[in-house]
Amino acid sequence: MRNGLPAAFLFSLLLISACAVKLDGLPGDPAQLKAEPRLFCPGDPITVSWDARNMPRDESHCSVFGDAYSTAPSCATASECPSDGRCVDGYCCPSDFPPGVAQVCPNHDGCYPPFAITVTADTLTLSPPVNGENEALADSRTVTPEASTRFTATLITDGETYDMSVATEMLQLSPPSTRDFDFPFVCNGATPGWQSIDLDREYGWRERRYASDSVQVITATNTSGHAIQLRTSDPAVGPITLGAGESTDAFNGRPRGEWFASLSPTDPAFGLTPRCDATHISDPWPDLQVSVRLECTEPESD
Structure with missing residues (x-):
């Protein structure tokens, strides 16, 4: 600034x-x-x-560039702009931005x-x-x-x-930490299923890296109370079938990407088929959960 x-x-x-x-x-x-x-x-x-x-943006904001830019003047060449301006993408823009003004040229929406x-x-x-x-x-x-x-x-x-x-x-170097990944039962229209988890996305839309390279999964445990199938967006791993309380090291490494869980066809609860309609869900399948143990890799010595 x-x-x-x-x-x-x-x-x-x-x-x-x-x-x-x-x-x-x-x-x-x-x-x-x-x-x-x-x-x-x-x-x-x-x-x-x-x-x-x-x-x-708004044209009224362009006055911060000076009276000659009280609107966002369009242009084809620099000769159509104020003497201190240049033509950028069809709009006049100051060659030198005044102090305290966003360093962005006007456009069809005006100025910041x-x-x-x-x-x-x-x-x-x-x-x-x-x-x-x-x-x-x-x-x-x-x-x-x-x-x-x-x-x-x-x-x-x-x-x-x-x-x-x-x-x-x-996270601390020891002991390992745990994180619970929840997969609530949902109806996608008339189709029953479970909501996935995208670790590297927040608010459902914005990318945000979940873990550094030093953070490693060392085991994933099915804590649902039902047999499940677990997979991630990595096509090289899964799906892995886990009984209630069963653990796996198949997902070891940095926790990343999207995780998916579903009820295993071998689980007794799978025999009951939910009905999804606009106002009511009948006989829903259970929510699912996986507990993941994480640890920090030891830093390399110089």
């Missing part, structure tokens, strides 16, 4: 009538905060990133609003700090936390304050 009077003036405008809104990780949110991997071991790096490119974003962590200090950043719409920092860490971001724009947070968890 470059310092200057225009940036300070724009930031003061952002503070007027600001009220807090907590973002819920929806695709339409004006900004996103991400920290990955979600699970890590001592010494592993974490990358925290922000992306405010979903803020709504003035904004300021701050990112902090509860166990460490980002370097360089992200404090009132008002030029980089999207960027990142890489850190090496010494403990589980929550990252928090605040975006101020158009009289609104948006709060975001995301947590990462550090």
Whole structure:
């Protein structure tokens, strides 16, 4: 972020009538905060990133470039633009961006609003700090936390304050940790089945790496109370049939991708066929669960 009077003036405008809104990780949110991997071991790096490119553009915002850009002027050549401008993808764009303005040219939707974003962590200090950043719409920092860490971001724009947070968890070298993967019974229209788990995706749509390379599955145990078939998106593994309480090392390695569980045809509950309709589910199959043991690989010595 470059310092200057225009940036300070724009930031003061952002503070007027600001009220807090907590973002819920929806695709339409004006900004996103991400920290990955979600699970890590001592010494592993974490990358925290922000992306405010979903803020709504508008022609009224183009005035931050100067009076000549009070609208988003279209162009075919640079000669049609203000003297300090150039023609980029059919729209006039300043050759030098004023301090405190997003470094993005206008387009058919107009310009981004003035904004300021701050990112902090509860166990460490980002370097360089992200404090009132008002030029980089999207960027990142890489850190090496010494403990589980929550990252928090605040975006101020158009009289609104948006709060975001995301947590990462550090596993210990020993003893192994456990995570329960739940596969609830669902009806997909008239078809009964179980909801899968995509470890490297959150909110059902956004990619976020689940685990660092140091985090390893050492065993997966069927804790459903029923015989199941378990597989992942790795075509080289599975499906594996597991009786109630039975374990397998077939899925050892870094936990990743999509996991699928289904009732084994050998289980007595499979003989009862659910009926799915628009308002009622009759004779549902049981929800399924797998408990996965995770450990950190020993760091390599120098």
